[in-house]
Amino acid sequence: MLCERCKKNEATVHIKEFHGATCETHHLCSECAKKKDPDISLENFGFNLADVLFDVEKFAKTLQGNNSHEEENVELKCPNCNWDAAKIKKSGGRLGCPECYNTFRDLIKSALNQVQRGSVHLGKRPADAAKNTPTLKKAELKKLQDELQKLVAAEEYEAAALCRDRINALKEQISAGNCTEDDK
């Protein structure tokens, strides 16, 4: 589709403008879109990965709620790198340092549920990492079995089939027993 203004370039920006009950649609190339509105860019449309991943605002509020009796410590900050919820948001969902995974554990948990297929790492491990994977794998198995039941009850058969495949793969890994070698 060509840009409706210059009629030369391919239209890459598609804008819907709502004026009361009416809606106007515009198809522009990036050059003309800039001229129409110099502030045009994905960020200025309000998109931020952090908003999708983390409910930062709600999180900040809960924290403030929890700490309302105390004057200090209103905001959760990573003791190692001083990163806080506002910075996570500003950086588009990034954390400051490995320690942030402990500091913001609850916040991260909800984010992981949205983007990841599991909550426990089942892949390779550094040679010197603790080798207590069987326990973790069994915990993941239990979680998946619960999830499968829910999916079947909700008649989500496509997702249930995927879930079943993962349960079977995990069972094989557990019965194979050797958790450091099985993923190689």
Place this chain on the structure above:
Amino acid sequence: MSSDSSNADILLKNPVSFLDNSNPAGDIAISSRIRLARNISGHAFPSTASEEDSAKVCEEISAAAGETAVFAHRGALSFTSSEMSKLDRKILLERRLASKEFFTKIPGRRLLVCPQEACSLMINEEDQIRLQVIRPGMQLHQVWKEIDQLDDELGKHLNFAFDNQLGYLTSCPTNVGTGMRASVMLHLPALVLSGQIDQTVNGISKLNMAVRGIFGEGSEHLGALFQISNQSTLGESETHIIDQLEQLIKQLINCEKHARRELMEKKQNFLLDHIGRAYGLLKYSYVLSEKEALNALSGLRLGVYLELFKNLDIRKVNELLIELSPAHLRKKAGIELNDRECDEFRASYCREKLRQTS
């Protein structure tokens, strides 16, 4: 390891590793790539680290890489982001060795590239380590074997940030766990031509895999080139993720083959017209934009698959895919070119390359 911005010129003498023609299923699956994200325990992630810390991390990782056979090779190259010209930076982007993010201003950034470019390592991009292995064709398991070994070698000298439950810790939680992004570049012209691509893309997204065009934005489908990659990095082992991705890609390859047969049987003139016009554009035009070139090369590639041309093979078309991109052309020209001049040079370069074909 030599360190000089003229290293980009050394790269240009190499054929691009991932476009080799001797590859399995290479007519549709162009290349397989795996990238691993790692960080070192006890250091802040690059976007928050101090200048001093970043420099230290950079030296630590470079030293560890120097202990691996791949990067210790005397033909290995080192690039420092802040010391490179704009044009050299674009060369690295076009050869898929660095990301745009790598060139934003953060101290302590360095890129290491092994002699044939198959392995590379970005230091202090979004994560401290972004290790990449890329090979032609459909061979994700082979690529995994290589990168897994390289990762083990680096791990002997570096203490990676790792959590028992969450796996490898990364700057963004979208990469945590395996830290692995595996992808395959596919050429799907018949699915685009027959209008089945949007439906296919929607289907893939439902399977928790990501699909995006290699070039252009949104629904342009420039060059009919797509990248399919895993979305999730936590909760499954690397080999399990790769198995699933491979299974999906095999299906896509079958769909593309089926669409090619259908077009050939039921819409032969439409298909031949598309290919003929693409060939004409590349062989006879005097001003050729990047977009035109990409779409025409896609048509040409399909024509080579259908054995319509003499003296033309997939390798030559693959090479043109890189050679006709803006930074590579400008390097070749050796003089500064504005956009119009670049389009003219692209056309003349392409005419010359296709002179002997028919």
